[in-house]
Amino acid sequence: MLTQPTVARDIVAEPRAVYRARLLNPQSAEAFDYLPDGALVVNADGTIAEVVAASRIADDASHVTLHDFRPHLLIPGLVDVHSHLPQYDAVAMDGGELLSWLQAHIFPAEARFANPEKARDAAERFFRDMLAHGTTTAAVYATIHQEATSVAFSVAERLGMRAIIGKVMMDQNAPPMLCEDTETSLKQSEELCQQWHGRDRGRLQYAFSPRFALTCSMTLMRRAGELARQYNAYVQTHLSENLDELKWVKRLFPQAQHYTDVYRRAGLLGAKTLMAHCVHLSDEEFDLLQKTDTRICHCPSANFFLKSGIMNLVKAMKRHIHVGIGTDVGAGPSLSLFREMGAACLASKARWAMERFYRERLLEVWAEFSMLGARGTQLFRRVLAHLELDEEAHVADPKLVFYLATLGGARALGLDHHIGNFAPGKDADFVVIDTTPIDPTHDESEDQSLDTLLSRLVYRGKGTMVQATFVRGRRVHEEAQGRRAKFCQRLGSC
Ligand SMILES: [Zn+2]
Structure with missing residues (x-):
């Protein structure tokens, strides 16, 4: 006994x-x-x-x-589907929105990873802290530096972490010290993939990591997607996080129908693609993610921190899109997925309260619309639908978010047959x-x-x-x- x-x-x-x-x-x-x-x-x-x-x-x-x-x-073991190793030392730097925050705090922090010793020290602390918070699997961005990325893999390998890691790719609209030549970016990423993808019976895997559409040429994105398919590796990038980012993407890719369409044209959508944020998606974009079985990384704390907005988690779940939860350090303040689970519930409640407030406010002016007859009614319904206030909102509960940080996260990474x-x-x-x-x-x-x-x-x-x-x-x-x-x-x- x-x-x-x-x-x-x-x-x-x-x-x-x-x-x-x-x-x-x-x-x-x-x-x-x-x-x-x-x-x-x-x-x-x-x-x-x-x-x-x-x-x-x-x-x-x-x-x-x-x-x-x-x-x-x-x-x-908890599954963190989105985080940035080099941003750990620049965590919780308040002020600004995504684009100004990247310039002020994040790009300088990432530039320091040109020094492999600094990269080793940071990787050691990052993965040790992840394990100390109960996170056993993580999808992680390194920097543009090949050696620093390799160091991240070797530290994760030694510490026993299960990790999907990728060298960041940027060949336009990035600071000079972080902007790569397209061919070099592809070559170094492919070498890292050959070196690390599948190591230790698949405990370590590679993710081609074009940072986001603003900092990547269409050529870079297309060829990154081709390499990912060739090696059956992952793709990780960011989608629809911030309203200024959306406007810039529209200017850069005028032929695309919307932000998600940029990645569709680049051949980046699919079951091994992890899209972080997805805060401002239209219904057509949700349809496209669903149709292509693309995965969403929900990062509620980071979305609050950079004033980006609140991802519609309930909508994604209703559409049976695979979603995982990401700490998104350094916009997220902590490597704790417990904290992130709580944030996911609170974010969903904040969205619910906001929607209720606007629905009630709009109903107060309904009488004025109705005076316009059928046209007024039609217009009112369009406003409700456009603001996504036409249906009763629902909230995420603790069961759902705990599932997303464990089995759901594993499903989002396609690893649920193992973890x-x-x-x-x-x-x-x-x-x-x-x-x-x-x-x-x-x-x-x-x-x-x-x-x-x-x-x-x-x-x-x-x-x-x-x-x-x-x-x-x-x-x-x-x-x-x-x-x-x-x-x-x-x-x-x-
Ligand atoms: Zn991120």
Whole structure:
């Protein structure tokens, strides 16, 4: 029987291990499994053998190593679908909107990555902090520098992070120190892809990363798309974030019907393309993303921070577009996906409140429209539809955003057959959570409903809850010694 509580001290995967704890296991945006006393059984190769109630572990389980994390909670490793490594040191620089903020804070920060030593130091801190926040998988932009990008890969490889990384591509409208020759940009990106894509059984993958339509020629974007298809690699870029950006794109690509059409013409849309932001999309653009199975990276904090707007998450979900959540550091203030999940719920509520306010205001002037007869009614309906106020708004709830930060994010990256939740055959990427910091009673043994647990994780979750992080059954982060000592003391096992 599992009667001897022990605390794991191993750093590498070991023959068949059992992790006993409360288990939270998302199955869809609505359905979650919750085992108050569960066991995650992990094979020596880091894959999950089974997920069962602890009582079902056989009496002869003495050949396995038991890691008893009770009363802590195990959740699947979090998936961050959009972030910028070189922007970490320029995080939380307030003021301005996207384009002026890039010039004032971000481009100078990215230029410093010409120095590979600085790049190594930054990558080390960035990925360590991600793992400390429970993020096991991330899609990440480096800078235009080939060596700094390679350094980012090597640090992620050593630390055990699962990462999709790409060298930023910019061949126009960028500061001279960051503006590349088109051919050089393509050649260096291809070399990086050849070097890193698929490394360690696919733990590391490459993303061709044309920054956004403003800083990329059509030639660069087209050929980046071709290379991505040739190597079955990802494409990551930004779409429809800021209103000034939209106007500039219109001027640069007058033949395109809208912003999304620029990327369609470049051949960049598809199931391996990650589009960040998507704040100001028209219905036709949503249609195009849906039709091409293009993925959306929802970055609510960054959208607030740069005053860009609020992405219509509910609309994207209704259209069955795959969406993941991105911290988008440095416009996002933190690498914590818990914080970002809360922001996603609040953003959705802010949108709901705003829509309600404008709908009611418009209804106040309805009488004046109606005096114009049928034409007035028609015009009024058009105004409502144009402002997207013609339907009752809905809000995102904690279940939905937790799903998006785990299984939904894995689906957005096309990795859900490997990660995202606990299922036999998937890789054992998981996070050990001490829920006392988010529980006002500070009592982990308290019986909580699933809704209460999820709501607290989403609205009150923080990095300090993370006790340990595992990727493929390998411990890649553990909490500070002092906190560990307290935990062991409470369990009586140290
Ligand atoms: Zn971004």
